[in-house]
Amino acid sequence: MTDININVHQVTRVEGHGNIVVSAKDGKIEELRWEVPESPRFFEAMLRGRHYDDVPFIASRICGICSIAHTTASIKATEAAFGFQPSEQTLLLRKLLYNAETLESHVLHALFLAAPDFLGVGSVFPLVETHKDVVVMALRLKMLAYNLAEALAGRKTHPISCKVGGFAKLPELSELEALRGRLENALVDLDTTVELFKTLSPSIPDFTRETEYIALTDPKEYAFISGQIGSTDAGVAPLDKYLDVTNEFCVPHSTAKYTKNKRDSYMVGALSRFNNNHEQLLPRAKKAAQELGLSAPSHNPFMITVAQVVESVHAAEDSINIIDKILARGLEEEDNQVKVRAGRGIGAVEAPRGILFHDYTYDDKGILTKANCIIPTNQNHNSIQKDMDALVPLILSRPQDEIRLTLEMLVRAYDPCISCSAHFLTVSFK
Amino acid sequence: MKPKVAFFDFTGCEGCQLDALHLDAGEVIDLLNAVDIVNFREVMTERSDDYDIAFIEGSITRESEITRLKKIRDQAKIVVAFGACACIGGVNCLKNHLPMEEALKIVYGEDARYYDTIPARPADAVVKVDYCVRGCPPVTSELLKVIKALLLGKKPDIPNHPVCVECKMAGNVCVFERGMTCLGPVTRAGCDAVCINSGRHCWGCRGLVDDPNVDSEKEVLQKYGLTVEQVVEKFKIFNTYAEVAK
Numbered sequence: 001m002t003d004i005n006i007n008v009h010q011v012t013r014v015e016g017h018g019n020i021v022v023s024a025k026d027g028k029i030e031e032l033r034w035e036v037p038e039s040p041r042f043f044e045a046m047l048r049g050r051h052y053d054d055v056p057f058i059a060s061r062i063c064g065i066c067s068i069a070h071t072t073a074s075i076k077a078t079e080a081a082f083g084f085q086p087s088e089q090t091l092l093l094r095k096l097l098y099n100a101e102t103l104e105s106h107v108l109h110a111l112f113l114a115a116p117d118f119l120g121v122g123s124v125f126p127l128v129e130t131h132k133d134v135v136v137m138a139l140r141l142k143m144l145a146y147n148l149a150e151a152l153a154g155r156k157t158h159p160i161s162c163k164v165g166g167f168a169k170l171p172e173l174s175e176l177e178a179l180r181g182r183l184e185n186a187l188v189d190l191d192t193t194v195e196l197f198k199t200l201s202p203s204i205p206d207f208t209r210e211t212e213y214i215a216l217t218d219p220k221e222y223a224f225i226s227g228q229i230g231s232t233d234a235g236v237a238p239l240d241k242y243l244d245v246t247n248e249f250c251v252p253h254s255t256a257k258y259t260k261n262k263r264d265s266y267m268v269g270a271l272s273r274f275n276n277n278h279e280q281l282l283p284r285a286k287k288a289a290q291e292l293g294l295s296a297p298s299h300n301p302f303m304i305t306v307a308q309v310v311e312s313v314h315a316a317e318d319s320i321n322i323i324d325k326i327l328a329r330g331l332e333e334e335d336n337q338v339k340v341r342a343g344r345g346i347g348a349v350e351a352p353r354g355i356l357f358h359d360y361t362y363d364d365k366g367i368l369t370k371a372n373c374i375i376p377t378n379q380n381h382n383s384i385q386k387d388m389d390a391l392v393p394l395i396l397s398r399p400q401d402e403i404r405l406t407l408e409m410l411v412r413a414y415d416p417c418i419s420c421s422a423h424f425l426t427v428s429f430k
Numbered sequence: 431m432k433p434k435v436a437f438f439d440f441t442g443c444e445g446c447q448l449d450a451l452h453l454d455a456g457e458v459i460d461l462l463n464a465v466d467i468v469n470f471r472e473v474m475t476e477r478s479d480d481y482d483i484a485f486i487e488g489s490i491t492r493e494s495e496i497t498r499l500k501k502i503r504d505q506a507k508i509v510v511a512f513g514a515c516a517c518i519g520g521v522n523c524l525k526n527h528l529p530m531e532e533a534l535k536i537v538y539g540e541d542a543r544y545y546d547t548i549p550a551r552p553a554d555a556v557v558k559v560d561y562c563v564r565g566c567p568p569v570t571s572e573l574l575k576v577i578k579a580l581l582l583g584k585k586p587d588i589p590n591h592p593v594c595v596e597c598k599m600a601g602n603v604c605v606f607e608r609g610m611t612c613l614g615p616v617t618r619a620g621c622d623a624v625c626i627n628s629g630r631h632c633w634g635c636r637g638l639v640d641d642p643n644v645d646s647e648k649e650v651l652q653k654y655g656l657t658v659e660q661v662v663e664k665f666k667i668f669n670t671y672a673e674v675a676k
Contacts, residue, residue: 108448157449
């Protein structure tokens with residue numbers, strides 16, 4: 001058997017920086033590492049001493065791709081600390097805004113970042129020539145998601161209007177009505193996306209490693225911004241037990257922290273949500289899952305991207321339903337003043353890449369005294385490593401380039417968001 | 431020969447890169463007809479060290495990033511700082527208020543020894559920067575405008591008047607009239623006052639105008655019974671690195 005020496009410094013088409021290192025001699029693996037060398041960001045330190053009104057605005061900057069997730073988790077943690085219950089109208093608008101990000105992030109990942117691997121190219125740019133219809137469609141879906149977020153919060157990346165208490169500005173109903181029409185068209189585009197992934201599915205590696213799957217779960221709906229901590233191993237736990245679930249620890253060579261719960265690793269993200277909550281998907285999303293051959297429980301990490309396609313359909317369907325509710329009830333200016341009090345609050349949401357916790361303590365002036373943020377990608381680093389440990393021996397006899405590509409695809413399937421976690425991926429086969 | 435354009439990310443949230451793709455299909459095709467994108471790690475596998483225009487995203491927060499940025503400066507004909515972190519230091523500089531050892535300890539506890547970090551700074555604290563595309567995040571249309579100007583060999587026209595001008599044109603009620611503080615009077619325009627249009631105040635993410643009228647801002651604060659401390663706290667969020675915040 002030939003020697004293997006892989007060293008992918010900064011895996012591309014992922015958000016943030018990570019390295020893959022693999023070396024093998026005479027068929028024996030000597031090194032196999034997922035490294036996370038992202039620059040540390042210190043948000044927990046930076047949030048200290050800030051006024052509650054500024055906290056979600058700063059927390060948003062943890063990540064450009066999932067800034068709505070961080071903003072929402074931050075608002076929820078702050079409201080929980082103050083014992084504030086947002087209005088029904090606020091909750092509807094928040095969920096609609098949230099769907100915009102889920103849709104945008106999943107479309108970006110599935111069609112721009114992951115699809116080039118299946119089509120044998122290095123980026124979306126050559127696809128502008130070879131698969132123009134797909135690229136135009138993906139840009140159209142992304143633009144819709146941006147415009148939806150713009151109508152609700154001023155912009156998608158680092159949203160503005162959503163704040164502790166509610167919304168500083170309400171959208172026009174006529175705007176929402178126009179967006180509803182475009183969402184109907186988006187469902188057609190998403191049908192095309194499902195068809196596309198059906199044709200790509202033979203290229204999805206057939207690999208399984210069963211692990212624990214963790215996601216928010218809510219008896220009322222497929223959870224994104226509500227509910228408690230669900231686990232396929234351990235059942236449901238309240239949010240304030242999140243530290244018992246995540247068990248963060250530091251490892252050398254990674255600026256991101258790692259986590260584990262019942263097993264040596266657990267997974268978060270679209271596939272974990274699907275495995276925990278698939279019965280609550282809306283009808284069109286359920287049908288998409290069937291068409292794509294995704295059934296729960298799925299233990300193939302490469303299916304995360306497929307689960308994202310299914311969730312994109314769900315996000316569009318749910319957005320139409322919410323807009324219908326808003327159009328039926330109307331929107332009115334509300335008094336969203338919060339009453340500040342000293343206390344601690346935990347906000348949890350399902351970011352596109354998985355469960356996200358913000359845990360804040362405020363003093364009686366509304367100044368933040370302590371913050372802890374646990375990021376989805378951090379919770380997946382360990383799972384990525386364990387998947388690599390299981391996968392590499394199975395494919396070690398293949399050509400080195402194929403091993404490298406398969407490992408890059410594995411990392412990309414997790415859609416890591418390393419800026420969040422610190423920064424992410426390098427593969428070295430030394 | 432089409433100019434070769436490269437995007438490089440340093441320490442930040444990568445939202446600027448993401449928003450660089452916030453284009454419609456026509457714009458993407460026009461852009462790809464006009465330039466060769468040779469380096470853009472977030473979306474492409476290919477990487478080349480042969481480029482003419484380098485866009486720098488993120489602040490500089492590690493010794494290794496200083497070396498990397500200097501190398502990019504040596505290679506590129508034009509260096510553009512892209513986004514608040516690269517242009518003015520941005521939110522990353524909030525950590526500069528704490529001694530580095532303390533910041534490390536707050537986040538990483540006993541394991542702090544593993545990590546390398548220096549006070550955060552903008553790109554032009556390390557190398558000469560030719561142009562800035564400001565904002566957190568930058569406005570995509572402004573990015574396109576700058577690329578167009580560079581392709582024509584012109585100097586991009588970057589606004590140097592305060593956000594107040596655009597805010598008035600947008601027809602907003604003044605934020606001070608609504609009893610909040612605002613950094614609009616001293617912050618460089620170009621965002622169409624998007625934060626005020628969206629019901630909030632200006633956070634100063636585009637940095638100061640070249641000659642900020644600080645006295646006038648103080649007068650405004652006095653008029654509305656607000657303190658300099660209140661506005662400095664807001665100002666620090668993006669502009670800790672600026673002298674004025676000190």
